[in-house]
Amino acid sequence: MTDPLLDQALVEEATKKSGLIWVQGSGPxxxxxxxxxxxxxxxxxDGPGEQPLPGLADGGTATVTVRSKDKGGRLVEWAATIxxxxxxxxxxxxxxxxxxGKRLNAADGEAMPERWxxxxxxLRLEPVGATAExxxxxxxxxxxxxxxxTRRPIPAALPRLLLRRGRRRH
Structure with a gap:
């Protein structure tokens, strides 16, 4: 049996420090x-230029997995109400x-909240219950x-360009 306050502290600290969380609602x-x-x-x-939120509905539940920011390994998993x-x-x-403050590379800058x-x-993902094993x-x-x-054929001229660049250096 774990202490609920320790679970809450672990969820909060790990989630605050992680750049990404893995969220699973009714979809992947x-x-x-x-x-x-x-x-x-x-x-x-769920808007143009923003991350998709499929399977996450108001009143639903989700499983949130928090990863380590430096190594990428799983730190904690918790249930959330949406x-x-x-x-x-x-x-x-x-x-x-x-x-x-955390949104990077937004094209509309100060107008972003109005677009949102x-x-x-x-969505607010609020922890419920104990952390999962x-x-x-x-x-x-x-x-x-x-x-x-990520994989396409290389352009036909690329090998010649690379060879030419190598000859100039020497």
Whole structure:
């Protein structure tokens, strides 16, 4: 039997320090950037240019796995209740103020909160119950289908360009 206060402290500290959390609602687990604010993780997404939040619905539950920022290993896993914050509410305003500070490379800068209010969802993932025992093994899963690719044939001229560059140095 673990101490609930120690569980709460572990969840809070690990989640605060991690850059990403893995969240699994009714669909596959996804890595999401987040901010820890007032006892819960907050995420923004489902809008143009923002992270997708499939399987995460208001009133639902999710499993959150927190990884180590430096080594990437699992630190803690916890159950969460999902609450969608109403745009413009005091809770939404406070969460968005924190999220805005962590959002990198936003094209609209200061107009970002207005866009989030119109086009995105802000979710609060609040821990419930005790932390789960971490399973043995890697839990590796096949990548989700995507149109992105990392392997393409090299351009025909590239070997000549590389050889030419090498000759100039010597």
């Amino acid at each position: 687990a996804r890595a999401l950037w987040h901010v820890w604010h007032e006892g819960a993780a907050h995420v923004v997404g 609450t969608e914050l109403a745009a413009g509410s005091p809770e939404w305003e406070a969460a968005v103020a924190e999220l805005k 209010a119109r086009e995105c969802r802000v 971490l399973p043995d093994g890697s839990l590796a899963a096949a990548p989700l289908p995507s149109s992105a690719t």
